[in-house]
Amino acid sequence: MSSMGVQGEAVYLDLLRDVLHHGRRQPTRAKVGGEFIDALSVFGRQVRYDLSDRFPLFTTKRVSFHSVVHELLWFLRGETNVRSLQAAGVTIWDEWADEAGELGPIYGRQWRAWNGPDGRVFDQIQAILDGLTQLRQDPRASVGRRLILNAWNVADLEKMALPPCHCLAQFHLDDAGRLSCQLYQRSADLFLGVPFNVASYALLTRLIAHVQGLEPGEFIHTLGDAHIYVNHLDQVRRQLERDPRPLPRVTLAEDLDPTLKKVRREQIVLEGYHPHPALPGEVAV
Template sequence: MNQADKVYLDLCRNILEHGTKKEDRTGTGTISIFGYQLRFNLQEGFPLLTTKRVPFRLVATELLWFLKGDTNVRYLLENNNHIWDEWGFQKWVESEQYDGPDMTNFGLRSQEDEQFNAIYQEQLKMYQERVLTDDDFAKEFGDLGNVYGKQWRSWEGADGKVYDQIQYIINEIKRNPDSRRLLCNAWSASELENQQLPPCHYAFQFYVNEGKLSCMFNMRSNDVFLGLPFNIASYALLTHLIAHECGLEVGELIYSGADVHIYSNHVDQIKTQLEREPRALPTIELNRDVESIFDFEMKDIQLIGYEPHSSIKAPVAV
């Protein structure tokens, strides 16, 4: 059994067996534990889960979006990536400019009411098309506020200066690989009200040892079924990209979660996944002609040998 699936499935079992039922912001309800760590040896393969298909293209395009410092969903929509649509859509339907059907609690209602879901899908498609074609609309309702890309690439300090945390990390690894300050922080208490979704993966840190780059990322809140497989793959890819630019091999990826939970409407999907036998992990291949991580495009990143079980669908809690 590959270790990536094993440790992930062990976490799922732990939550189902020992977790506590809790209410949450979305009204869905969760089974939750507090404090958990997973470790992945990146030398053993790329930790993209095989017990269900995880759409790597969506993982990669979202990470490239972060690295561009972008906070507008237009780039994602242009790349047929819809994982942030609901948060931009929510911003629109809660605004004074929206004059369509009532979309209150659209996340839950679309799951429970087929008639409403048809109306919701129509409004969501309208939102997507306007973001892609209307510059003014995209500027106002496509932008999610000072989320990950802004914090990673344009952190604003109390001194009024703007800091590129990713570039700092790269420069520091090259200059002083033993530094204990190879850290990026996406959590800014003063800007929480200006973010459509406050950062869930709020900080990460790198560590260089014997020519290998390791990364630890921290999450305040984690949807284990839908979110965590994406998060693991995203930070694994980020580690590969930074190692590539800095002339290093990859080492370990370490996940540290605080409120680690399974949504109540994901339990059956988790049980299905637990019944599946893990398969061999894929590998990742980067275009060696691209020197800077900020110049990478999707065509420069190849996933090799990914043969997972079929995907398992589940609703997103917004």
């Protein structure tokens, strides 16, 4: 068994144990079946995943890579309506969408069309791609510590169906040509959300590195409120009884759209994913 496969998932499993053992029971604004639900919560944690070989799609329960990919490509197209997700069989945003399928100016809008106070529109993904091009030409370029992807647009929060949970990412290019990403996630649903978030930002880092001719480095996940909802405690305990298996690999097509706006699902291939069965859990809304 690959040590990377075990280590990569082990840090996540250790985080689950941490919250089970040290989390304080807290009331939340979230509801299940119309009733408010509590969570076991800790504040301030960080875990790291090596992206150089294996891909951090966890194996102690099945994670839908199909949904991960379609949601990320939806973000990268700048979309905020669930209809195209639904057409791909992805329903993860349905609980928050209005009757027309709209979610307001959530991630995709902020990533691709952030509205500035002066009326200018900023494509943050393209700015990161352009910044990396500058850095490859001049390692002293001023953009070196400014490769930021920010979804927390204060002026738009009230228009969003759900304020961003994963709200700020910083990309870093080292002197060996490796691209890493650190994400700050203000609110982290460890059972349902975090496995999805880890895979999504790991894939985003891989995509950016690929079109820039770089090698993937690390994904560093910094968590604010890390919690397990009390209706997921039994599933988490079952998950922790399972032995992690070798992590899979992801292969990307050579001819990806360099702007990442038109990447196709079939250009992203998952190989060697053999997880334990899924552990269903009702989402807290």
